[in-house]
Amino acid sequence: xxxxxxxxxxxxxxxxxxxxxxxxxxxxxxxxxxxxxxxxxxxxxxxxxxxxxxxxxxxxxxxxxxxxxxxxxxxxxxxxxxxxxxxxxxxxxxxxxxxxxxxxxxxxxxxxxxxxxxxxxxxxxxxxxxxxxxxxxxxxxxxxxxxxxxxxxxxxxxxxxxxxxxxxxxxxxxxxxxxxxxxxxxxxxxxxxxxxxxxxxxxxxxxxxxxxxxxxxxxxxxxxxxxxxxxxxxxxxxxxxxxxxxxxxxxxxxxxxxxxxxxxxxxxxxxxxxxxxxxxxxxxxxxxxxxxxxxxxxxxxxxxxxxxxxxxxxxxxxxxxxxxxxxxxxxxxxxxxxxxxxxxxxxxxxxxxxxxxxxxxxxxxxxxxxxxxxxxxxxxxxxxxxxxxxxxxxxxxxxxxxxxxxxxxxxxxxxxxxxxxxxxxxxxxxxxxxxxxxxxxxxxxxxxxxxxxxxxxxxxxxxxxxxxxxxxxxxxxxxxxxxxxxxxxxxxxxxxxxxxxxxxxxxxxxxxxxxxxxxxxxxxxxxxxxxxxxxxx
Numbered sequence: 216x217x218x219x220x221x222x223x224x225x226x227x228x229x230x231x232x233x234x235x236x237x238x239x240x241x242x243x244x245x246x247x248x249x250x251x252x253x254x255x256x257x258x259x260x261x262x263x264x265x266x267x268x269x270x271x272x273x274x275x276x277x278x279x280x281x282x283x284x285x286x287x288x289x290x291x292x293x294x295x296x297x298x299x300x301x302x303x304x305x306x307x308x309x310x311x312x313x314x315x316x317x318x319x320x321x322x323x324x325x326x327x328x329x330x331x332x333x334x335x336x337x338x339x340x341x342x343x344x345x346x347x348x349x350x351x352x353x354x355x356x357x358x359x360x361x362x363x364x365x366x367x368x369x370x371x372x373x374x375x376x377x378x379x380x381x382x383x384x385x386x387x388x389x390x391x392x393x394x395x396x397x398x399x400x401x402x403x404x405x406x407x408x409x410x411x412x413x414x415x416x417x418x419x420x421x422x423x424x425x426x427x428x429x430x431x432x433x434x435x436x437x438x439x440x441x442x443x444x445x446x447x448x449x450x451x452x453x454x455x456x457x458x459x460x461x462x463x464x465x466x467x468x469x470x471x472x473x474x475x476x477x478x479x480x481x482x483x484x485x486x487x488x489x490x491x492x493x494x495x496x497x498x499x500x501x502x503x504x505x506x507x508x509x510x511x512x513x514x515x516x517x518x519x520x521x522x523x524x525x526x527x528x529x530x531x532x533x534x535x536x537x538x539x540x541x542x543x544x545x546x547x548x549x550x551x552x553x554x555x556x557x558x559x560x561x562x563x564x565x566x567x568x569x570x571x572x573x574x575x576x577x578x579x580x581x582x583x584x585x586x587x588x589x590x591x592x593x594x595x596x597x598x599x600x601x602x603x604x605x606x607x608x609x610x611x612x613x614x615x616x617x618x619x620x621x622x623x624x625x626x627x628x629x630x631x632x633x634x635x636x637x638x639x640x641x642x643x644x645x646x647x648x649x650x651x652x653x654x655x656x657x658x659x660x661x662x663x664x665x666x667x668x669x670x671x672x673x674x675x676x677x678x679x680x681x682x683x684x685x686x687x688x689x690x691x692x693x694x695x696x697x698x699x700x701x702x703x704x705x706x707x708x709x710x711x712x713x714x715x716x717x718x719x720x721x722x723x724x725x726x727x728x729x730x731x732x733x734x735x736x737x738x739x740x741x742x743x744x745x746x747x748x749x750x751x752x
Contacts, residue, residue, distance in 0.1 A: 247284055251350045253307040254286050255357025256320055259335040261300060262363065264327050265291060267334035271380035273373050274341040274350050275497040278426070278471035281464040284346045286354075287373075293381030293392075293635025295575045335363035338380060340371035342429040342497045345461040368397070372433050372498035374638035375400050381635050397436075403630055405440040408644050411627035413620055415651045420450035421490040423643065424480050426469030430498030430639060431456025437640055449647055455482060470495040470502045470594050470639075478512050479504060490650075490657050494639040500594040501639035503646065505657040513661050517590035518555040520646060521545055523660060524598055525588045526563050527649045528628065532586070534621035536614065540607050544584035546570060546577045549689045550592050553712050553729055558664040569687040572716070574637065595637040598645075600629050624652070667710055669729040670740040676751025679717040682724050689714045697750045704742045708735050713743045724751065 254272065262270045271289030279285070288296040288304065296304065303323055310316035324331055337358055341347035351367065358365045368376060375397060382395035393403045425431035434453055442448030455468040465471065468480040470493045485491050485506065492503045503515035525545050532541045544566045545559045551569075559567050568583075570576040574595055581587025585604040590596025600608070608626055613619035631648070633641040650660065676682070683693040691698045697715075705711040713728040724747050728740035 243283055245346075247286065247346070247350055248353050250308050251286050251353045252357045253310065253316065254288065254304065255337070255354045255363075256316075256361055257300070257304055257307055257323075258288055258337045259358060259361040259363035260320075260323060260327065260329060261288070261290075261296070262335040262337060263329045263331075263333040267336055269336040269338055269380055269383045271376050272337060272339040272354060273371075273376050273497075274339065274344075274347050274354070275373055275429075276342075276344065277373070277497045277499065278465055278469060278495040281344060281461050281466070282346075284344050284350060286350070289377055289380045291380065291384040293377040294578065295636075298575070332362070335361065336383075337363050337365045338368055338376070338383070339365065340368040340376045342373075343370060343458040343461060344464065370429055370432070371397065372429050372638075372640065374499050374633050374636050374641065375433065377635040378633055378638075401437050401440040404437065404641060404644065407627045407630035408441065408648065411624050411631055411648045412651060413624055416447060417449045417647060417651050418654070418656065419490065420444075420452055421492060421643070421647060422452040422454060422483070422485050424454050424468050424473075424483065424491070424493040425456040425498075426465050426472075426494050426496050427455050427457045427460070427463040428465065428469070428494070428496035428498065429458065430494040430496075431458055433498065434494075434640060449644075455480065465496050469493055470500045473504060473514070474502055474516060474593055477514060479506070488656060488658060492643055492646075494643075495594070498639040499637045501642050502594040503657065503660075505661075507658070513657070515657060515660060517592045517594045517596055518547070518551050518666075519660065519663075520594070520642065521547070521588050521590035521596060522555055522558055522563070522663065523649055524590075524645060525559060525565055526663075527652065528586055528588065528598065528625070529563060529565060531621045531625045531628075534617060535608075535611065535625055536618050536622075537607060537611060537625075541585040541604055542566075543586040543588070544568060544581075546580045546587055546589035548572045548577065548591060549687060549714055549716070550727060552592070552666045552669060553710065554664045554667045562664070569689065571688050578636075590637075594639075594642075597634060597637050597642065598628075598632045599634050600632075605629060667712075667729040667731070668733040668736040669727065670736050672726040672728070672740045672744045673718075674715075674724045674726060674744050674747045674751065676722055676724055676747070678751070679722045679724060682715060682717040682747070682751070684714075684716055688716050691715060694750045697746060700746045701743055704739060704746065708739050711735070711739055713739055715743060715747050 258270045258272050268291040273287050276283040276285040290296050310319050378400050379395050381392045385392045393399050444450040457463050473493045487506050487508050492501055494501055505513050507513055529543045532538050546568050556567055559565050568580050570580045577589040581589040581599045585601050587599045613622050681694050685692045705713050709731040711730045715724050715726050717724050726744045728736055730736040730739050
């Protein structure tokens with residue numbers, strides 16, 4: 216059986232692997248050849264299983280250093296790979312030899328009840344990392360070996376490939392998502408932005424740090440499709456967009472740098488109260504920030520974007536006469552600041568759901584609402600509209616000019632937002648639309664609530680597996696008695712909250728703590744870290 220074709224390479228595995236979030240394997244690029252080849256095999260098989268629907272493969276390592284790379288799979292509707300296939304991805308990636316790989320692949324075909332000659336369609340793209348072109352060549356070898364049809368979309372942001380994947384699979388159906396091309400992506404965003412603004416004016420400029428990644432050239436391309444500042448459009452100042460020197464990717468810039476270090480990139484020279492934003496290396500995360508008039512740094516992270524979006528969309532729904540017909544909800548993880556959760560519950564009066572860490576968990580929970588808003592604190596997130604919500608928004612008849620305006624804006628947002636996945640470029644314009652409608656600058660946005668001081672501590676342990684989390688990772692069911700000790704420590708602090716979560720990749724436990732003051736937060740974090748350290752040997 217010429218399952219892998221004659222004359223094609225089968226690259227030996229170099230190390231034991233586990234799939235991370237998004238079913239993505241990330242590591243030093245020099246170790247990835249075997250992984251990319253095997254993921255190509257799985258992409259073709261997944262497409263065949265789904266009767267030839269298009270599967271996406273993105274080669275990127277997001278916010279990782281330039282010498283790393285990774286590969287991730289995208290399912291037909293632009294969502295993350297179905298969870299039941301994650302095991303298959305890990306199994307194939309860990310095949311110890313050529314013979315084992317072929318044996319495993321044949322077994323997968325038989326178990327999936329897929330004919331090996333059935334039609335398979337795969338599209339792929341990469342970010343600007345120097346190793347990307349080589350890994351693409353490996354992927355092509357894999358797809359040729361399985362006789363899959365494929366299209367190389369060259370350089371794209373990760374969300375752009377998610378968008379195109381969905382467009383290809385919905386083309387010609389009632390769920391058609393847009394034109395399946397990079398240009399179609401820009402045109403859809405530009406058109407919906409103009410409609411969403413409803414004639415309102417942007418105030419000032421926004422400076423966008425592109426992490427010296429693929430988001431830089433793609434943002435510049437998007438700007439060409441938008442109204443210029445002289446035409447009343449948004450002035451976007453692009454910085455850190457040097458993709459000609461791959462070693463500069465994510466170096467002292469980007470969303471992860473800003474969030475981790477709680478400061479602007481050293482290259483930032485923004486004036487006080489100027490809106491600033493940072494993307495990550497593949498443009499699927501965004502955080503905002505500004506320097507206050509006293510020079511202090513203020514971060515507006517994913518929690519802030521989620522509350523801003525939920526507040527605005529909730530108001531639009533009510534003003535459009537759909538307040539009783541659309542259930543708007545917010546999805547968070549345990550790492551969301553307690554003040555953000557309280558603001559959504561008490562001020563916005565919207566339901567909040569807490570899930571396990573990881574975008575796939577948040578996205579799934581968001582689909583349970585008519586309008587689900589989810590963002591991780593790191594800036595990765597989006598807004599998901601249910602099929603029923605889209606139908607109600609589309610068919611609703613306004614009874615006043617005010618309802619008509621709100622309804623038109625809401626309809627435009629359903630197109631402006633990339634509902635397939637977190638998209639830094641789409642989210643950037645969503646934030647700018649909301650701020651323009653509210654007449655807010657970053658200061659007013661920041662004043663909606665005050666974050667509780669928080670601290671994250673890493674504790675090394677002998678065996679992380681004994682720390683078993685439940686209740687969306689907010690409680691420990693093991694080791695016995697540890698949670699009771701944590702609860703007792705938390706009870707001694709005003710606004711205290713703390714939890715311990717085992718790392719997914721190393722023998723360490725991460726302790727999160729928050730309390731009313733910075734000193735109390737530090738004290739609580741160290742007390743819980745001590746409890747974990749003693750329990751972990």
